[in-house]
Amino acid sequence: MDFSIASHQSFLQLLADNGLRNAEALHDIYEDVNRQVWKDFEEEKIDAITLRSKRFNDFYRKAGIKGIDGWESNRVYLEYVVEYSTMLEGAIELLEALKDKVNLAIITNGLKECQRARMDRLNITDYFDVIVVSDEIGVAKPQAGFFDFAFKESGFPTKEKVLVVGDSLGSDIKGGNDYGLDTCWINPTGKTNTSGNIPTFEITSVKELLPILS
Numbered sequence: 001m002d003f004s005i006a007s008h009q010s011f012l013q014l015l016a017d018n019g020l021r022n023a024e025a026l027h028d029i030y031e032d033v034n035r036q037v038w039k040d041f042e043e044e045k046i047d048a049i050t051l052r053s054k055r056f057n058d059f060y061r062k063a064g065i066k067g068i069d070g071w072e073s074n075r076v077y078l079e080y081v082v083e084y085s086t087m088l089e090g091a092i093e094l095l096e097a098l099k100d101k102v103n104l105a106i107i108t109n110g111l112k113e114c115q116r117a118r119m120d121r122l123n124i125t126d127y128f129d130v131i132v133v134s135d136e137i138g139v140a141k142p143q144a145g146f147f148d149f150a151f152k153e154s155g156f157p158t159k160e161k162v163l164v165v166g167d168s169l170g171s172d173i174k175g176g177n178d179y180g181l182d183t184c185w186i187n188p189t190g191k192t193n194t195s196g197n198i199p200t201f202e203i204t205s206v207k208e209l210l211p212i213l214s
Helices: 003-017 023-042 048-063 070-083 091-098 112-121 144-153 169-178 206-213
Strands: 105-108 130-133 163-166 182-186 201-203
Touching: 003 023, 003 070, 023 048, 023 169, 048 070, 070 112, 091 206, 105 144, 112 130, 130 144, 144 169, 163 169, 163 206, 169 182, 182 206, 201 206
Parallel strands: 105 130, 163 182, 182 201
Antiparallel strands: none
């Protein structure tokens, strides 16, 4: 799923609902705050309940906006994320090509009121044998406990036959690497990797996955 598009559109709609102008100019501030809040969550410095209010409360404070509740903003924002959900180019074709050849699992740090609703809206739930949402199990990527749970749900596959695919170096790639798995970083904009988390593969489009898995 293309979260960047859904997130951007949801943020703009949320600010419009609250009569706030210059939403595009404020988006970079939100992105910086949101990135740090999720990093804190992945490093177990905050829990998912705190995250739900903190990211918008921190954003409003940094942007100098007063009188808007962060918890309520998060609730509305997530509803918009579901509404604006879209797929990455080539993703459905990839799922169709893989569905009878490999076992597919979704492993996500997203919030439970949003993630499964997005999958259902886009009609992709049935492609997957296993779906693990951190908010439902109480532990997030890159923590080993998350991968322990995912492996149990998947029937304890051989690690050498598992590939973790994701766009986050800090959760997907680090988590997979630390667990002894091959990893594939989706890097559509050609970002420079300064994280120290080195993926086994790096691609710019999900279309490039099929040759790796063949």
